[in-house]
Amino acid sequence: MADRPPYARSRQKSCIACAEGKRRCNRQTPQCSRCLAQGLVCTYLSAWPRQKRRNGSRQLESSHISDVGPELSPVSNETLSFWPLNDFASNDTSVATSWLTSMPSLLTLPSLSPAAFFPETTIIDKWSTNQLLHNIKRYPQVFVSSRKTPFIHSRLYDAYLPDSIQDAFTVLAAYSTKTSETEDLIFRILESKTTNLVDQDHHTSILPQLLAAVHALMLFQIIQLFDGDIRQRSLAEQHMNTLKIWTFQLQERAGELTPALTWREWIFAESARRTIIFVMMIESLYLTLKTGCCPNVRAMSILPFTSKTTLWDLSTSASWFAEPDQLRSEIVLYGDFARGWQEGQVPGRLDAFQKLLLIPCLGERYRDLLELDC
Template sequence: MSNRSPYARSRQKSCISCAEGKRRCNRQTPQCSRCLAQGLECTYLSAWSPQKRQNISRQLELSNFAEVWPESSPVSDEALSFWPLNDSSSDDTSFTTSWLNSMPSLLTIPSFPPAELYPETTVLDKWSTNQLLRNIKRYPQMFVSSRKTPFIHSRLYDAFLPDTIQDAFTALAAYGTKTSETEDLIFRILESKTTRLVAQDHHTSTMPQLLAAVHALMLFQIIQLFDGDIRQRSLAEQHMDTLRIWTFQLQVRAGELTPALTWQDWILAESARRTIIFAMLIEGVYLTLKTGSCPNVKAMSILPFTSETTLWDLSTSASWLAESDQLRSETVLYGDFTKGWQEGKVSRRLDGFQKLLLIPCLGERYREVLELDS
């Protein structure tokens, strides 16, 4: 293993804007994703003379720049600063824009990040809140009955079935059979499984292990936040910071993925992309019910997903190989998708997943188009 410091590695590769801003650079040329999204000048040291490179490198070294993200702190207030990104001056769009495996396809390259189109907080109307809540509450039993949700692909756990998912499946199946006589027992089981889950440390876990932990906690949270008593909601609130931290770690891991060459690689990547969106969406709905406003729409606008959702419904590797060459499989930013749909650039019929994404941004005024199936 190399003994060079993180800075010594990064100073040869990161662009100047990312280095000076102390932000992660994906080193894409001719412009990195962060500079592209922020409309910044993107220049690499390798493009300058040796003397100028040496001077700039020295300046960056003196500013203690290191291309390493700080570890998340379990302290509640600090965790809130990681996720969602509530500070409008934050440049952390590099986490998500570096995750795009191609340029956004719905719009021309924007000169500003889509987050600028959205306010710091959004007041969701009653219809939108009810639509989102009604569907989110279905996900635990949907997973039990079909091993899938809008953020868990039905084939994700074919080859790898971690203990966290086994425990979640067992607890959720029991929850689906609860009666007034067994409710207390089943909630105690949920508490026990959740306590064991949040005690895990996933800093050294593989991405599939981390993704499974996030899935299990999200499914537990849905029950405890939206279908539990006061005690269950209190316990779930205590675990929100853990979900934020794990989701933050998942963003970092996903940013390191290479373009998918196999169906299983694509399933893992797209499940991660959708999971991060839905983790924010679930918390946003809960905060809307509790405080009257949702602070997550702005942060969600810079998250990517695959715009061609037909690929999500394919059931075999052969069909994915055949269709991925014909269909647009590139990712697009959530905010760009919303803006593209409003401008008529998304002409195909919306499926349930796409409607769920548009509801928080567009609301009841588009009720006729966005109404979800019962």
């Protein structure tokens, strides 16, 4: 596009390692997911010089959490937006219309990445933080009672039930019925199962096994980070990097999936897309509670999911095939979705999943439209 900002163009070029390896690059900074997962040096030739000339060194330095974190107090009571959409004016009309972009695979991006419009870090207001916390804490219990969460489809584990999911279900079921007398024992079992899980090497695992391992670890992390004692939080922090590495591996490998031709394939691909979003959201929520600052804004803005979320609630293959082909394949980026909704480009009522995505983006000023049942 002739009128695309130079920074947006440079951000969409592959890093040197991915370019030399002729592999897809998701263009995240400071490291793309492939470089982080494989321990490679991640360098972008054109992004740094252009960004420095455009923003100046002082503004660039202020985008890093290490520079702004110590000045921030814990969760602010003020109405501060996770992604301050009103602050990013653009004459490029494709930003408003690209939220409903058809993409052939998990990591294919539209012509203009929304990451160029979002800051690296920001603060989530207190109401939004509480909404996210109360709902995310419920997911282990929701999974036990209904075998689903907003990132695990209810039919995902019908035909294939990996050991990691069996262990997770058993631990979560016990945790949901814990008493003061059994709590210590259940936490010890949780620690043991978590240790066994993270000790496994998933570099060579088949993709369904990798996704199941990510699901099990993130459900354990939800309990340990948000509903455990100091010991549990400390253990969860030790395993947080493992969860991130597995998620980057999932992101890279799922990006090579061919377009879904069956309902089962779509269930797997959409579960993977949503899982990547929620792993980053869980980490963002914990860091917000701990430091008052969310560092993952720009990275989350380029994460995709299926725009027609009612497809998630379909219960049969026939009902999925009954939907038009273009609706089954329409993928939206998180950042484009948030911008599009604020600009009136998202039709119909919001479901719970969409509200959860918009809460940290838009904040308490949209409370009447976004409040979830806790």
